[in-house]
Amino acid sequence: MVNQVTVFVPASIANLGCGFDIMGMAVESAGDILSMEMSDGDGIEIINRTDYDIPASVEDNVMTPSIRAMLAAAGVRKHLKITLMCKIMPGSGIGSSAASAAGAVVALNTLLGNRFSEKEMIEFAMEGEAISSGGARHADNVAPAIIGGIVLICSYSPFEYIRIPFPATFCAAIAHPRITVKTSESRAVLPKEIPLKGAILQWANVGGLVAGFMNGDMGLVGRSMRDVIVEPYRKQFIPGFDELRERLFEAGARAFNISGSGPSVFALCDNVKKAEELCIIMSEHFQSKGIDADALVALGDNRGARVIF
Numbered sequence: 001m002v003n004q005v006t007v008f009v010p011a012s013i014a015n016l017g018c019g020f021d022i023m024g025m026a027v028e029s030a031g032d033i034l035s036m037e038m039s040d041g042d043g044i045e046i047i048n049r050t051d052y053d054i055p056a057s058v059e060d061n062v063m064t065p066s067i068r069a070m071l072a073a074a075g076v077r078k079h080l081k082i083t084l085m086c087k088i089m090p091g092s093g094i095g096s097s098a099a100s101a102a103g104a105v106v107a108l109n110t111l112l113g114n115r116f117s118e119k120e121m122i123e124f125a126m127e128g129e130a131i132s133s134g135g136a137r138h139a140d141n142v143a144p145a146i147i148g149g150i151v152l153i154c155s156y157s158p159f160e161y162i163r164i165p166f167p168a169t170f171c172a173a174i175a176h177p178r179i180t181v182k183t184s185e186s187r188a189v190l191p192k193e194i195p196l197k198g199a200i201l202q203w204a205n206v207g208g209l210v211a212g213f214m215n216g217d218m219g220l221v222g223r224s225m226r227d228v229i230v231e232p233y234r235k236q237f238i239p240g241f242d243e244l245r246e247r248l249f250e251a252g253a254r255a256f257n258i259s260g261s262g263p264s265v266f267a268l269c270d271n272v273k274k275a276e277e278l279c280i281i282m283s284e285h286f287q288s289k290g291i292d293a294d295a296l297v298a299l300g301d302n303r304g305a306r307v308i309f
C-alpha cells in the first residue's frame, strides 16, 4: 500500500449569489497542493512550506478535525505528516480553509485505500471547515473542492447534494481586495430571521440559477445570481460594492457577487476576453479606494481534488 501522496485541490466560490451555504463551484485558477505521509504511530504533524502563516497549533488547523473523523471512522491509528506546498491565500474568500480540509481528506482516503465515498469525504471535510465558520457546518466550498463542478446541497440532514457540470460558456473574473474579512465575523452580522418577501425572491433566484446552469442558459444564470438576503449585510465590508457592480454591468458582466463570505468578489461573463476586461475594472476600482487587489480570470474546474503524484 502507498504511504505517501500529493494532491491538488482547486479554489472554490461559495454561495453563487443566492445560494448561501447551499451552492458553490470549483475554479481551476488557484488551489492548494499538499502531500501526506502515513506511518505507524499516532499524531498529526504539519509542515508549512507556503508563503502564508497557518495556525501555530495543529489543534487549530482545519485539517485536524477532518483527519481525526476519518481515522476514527476507519478504526485505525496512524501518524500523519502533512507538508503544505502551495496554498490559496488564507482569508481570501475563495475556499482556502475548505481546500486544506478537502486536501487532507482526499490524501488520507487515498492512503487508506479509497475506502470512503465522495459523499463521506465531503462530510469529513465539513468537520474541519466548521472551525473557520464559527462552528457552522457547510459544504458549499468543500463539496466542489472535492468533486469539482457546481454543487447544490439539497439537504444537510441527511446530507444530500447534486453536482452540475459547468456550461461551456462559463467564465468569471475574481478580485481579491487585500482587506481582512473573517468568515466568522461576516456570518455574525447576518439576521436570524428574514422577511417573507426577500425569501420568495431568493428561492425564485435559486430555482432560476439551477435551471440556468442545467440548461446552459447563461442569461438566466446571470439574472438569477442575485442575493437579496445576505449581501445587504455583507457588502459593507467591501468598499464601493454597489458602485463597482454598476461599472461591471455597464461593461458587460452578467452577474456580480461576493465570493463566499468575502472579501473576494466575482463577476460572471461570457468569455475570457470579457473576464480580462472585468478584472482590470475591479483592480482599478479597489486601487481607487487605496486597496491593493489581485484579480484573475476563473474557468470552472470539473475535476475537483486529485492526486498529482
Ligand code: HSE
Residues within 6 Å of the ligand: 014, 015, 020, 021, 022, 133, 138, 140, 141, 183, 186, 187, 260, 261
Ligand atoms: N457559505 C459560507 C458563507 C461560505 O458565506 O459564510 C464561506 O465559508
